[in-house]
Amino acid sequence: MLRLKDVSKYYHGGTVNEMCLFRDFNLTVDEGQFVSVVGSNGSGKTSMLNIICGSIPVDSGAVYIGKECITHMPEFKRQRRIGRVYQDPAMGTCPHMTILENMAMADNKGKSFNLRPGINRRRIQTYQQMLAALGLGLEDKLHVKAGVLSGGQRQAMALLMAAMTPIDFLILDEHTAALDPKTADTIMELTGKLVREKNLTTIMVTHNLRYAVEYGHRLVMMHQGSIVLDLSGSEKEAVRIQDLLDKFNAISIECGN
Numbered sequence: 001m002l003r004l005k006d007v008s009k010y011y012h013g014g015t016v017n018e019m020c021l022f023r024d025f026n027l028t029v030d031e032g033q034f035v036s037v038v039g040s041n042g043s044g045k046t047s048m049l050n051i052i053c054g055s056i057p058v059d060s061g062a063v064y065i066g067k068e069c070i071t072h073m074p075e076f077k078r079q080r081r082i083g084r085v086y087q088d089p090a091m092g093t094c095p096h097m098t099i100l101e102n103m104a105m106a107d108n109k110g111k112s113f114n115l116r117p118g119i120n121r122r123r124i125q126t127y128q129q130m131l132a133a134l135g136l137g138l139e140d141k142l143h144v145k146a147g148v149l150s151g152g153q154r155q156a157m158a159l160l161m162a163a164m165t166p167i168d169f170l171i172l173d174e175h176t177a178a179l180d181p182k183t184a185d186t187i188m189e190l191t192g193k194l195v196r197e198k199n200l201t202t203i204m205v206t207h208n209l210r211y212a213v214e215y216g217h218r219l220v221m222m223h224q225g226s227i228v229l230d231l232s233g234s235e236k237e238a239v240r241i242q243d244l245l246d247k248f249n250a251i252s253i254e255c256g257n
Contacts, residue, residue: 006062054073099131176211
């Protein structure tokens with residue numbers, strides 16, 4: 001279980017430009033739950049992910065994984081328990097390393113390399129099987145550098161690598177936004193399959209309302225650092241894209257736009 005309790009976050013505190021992003025923000029994500037998060041730009045979606053992953057600190061409040069408080073845990077230690085896929089496909093892989101080297105590095109996340117070889121040759125066949133499951137022909141390109149792959153291929157690799165080692169949570173930060181529609185659909189299909197097979201607790205931020213409706217057990221809409229819509233179960237199954245658009249329009253009118 002993931003829990004954000006009474007989290008507050010300010011930017012430019014104590015200046016004329018002070019901005020409150022979160023004030024006593026609360027969110028609980030149950031184990032095995034797939035949560036889709038939508039909201040306008042500036043609503044706090046990515047900042048929430050950054051707080052969970054430890055990329056930015058909170059001014060008050062706490063972050064828990066299960067009963068353990070990780071509020072002051074460094075980002076690099078959280079990464080042992082959290083897999084993250086970013087919007088930019090280039091951020092999930094090392095372009096100057098081969099596919100094999102990237103896979104081996106992900107396979108050793110959280111472990112001490114010491115002086116042993118970075119690549120365990122006995123794992124190569126396993127890597128090929130994992131890549132073959134993506135259906136992108138990458139299993140035959142182990143010695144090709146990741147930087148020459150297409151954005152979709154790199155994002156598929158990043159998704160696979162994020163969950164190669166046991167993790168508590170998978171964080172998807174608009175991971176299809178930089179892809180063309182067809183490739184984005186492919187990545188979402190791979191995402192759904194990976195989450196189901198590994199029963200991963202997942203938080204996916206997306207601007208694609210269709211993906212938010214079609215994927216996940218729960219849908220959360222954020223606005224100005226608050227949750228304005230939280231649907232799960234039969235409510236989530238019944239929601240339609242137009243319902244979300246209507247909610248966005250209502251918020252826009254309330255804000256005077």
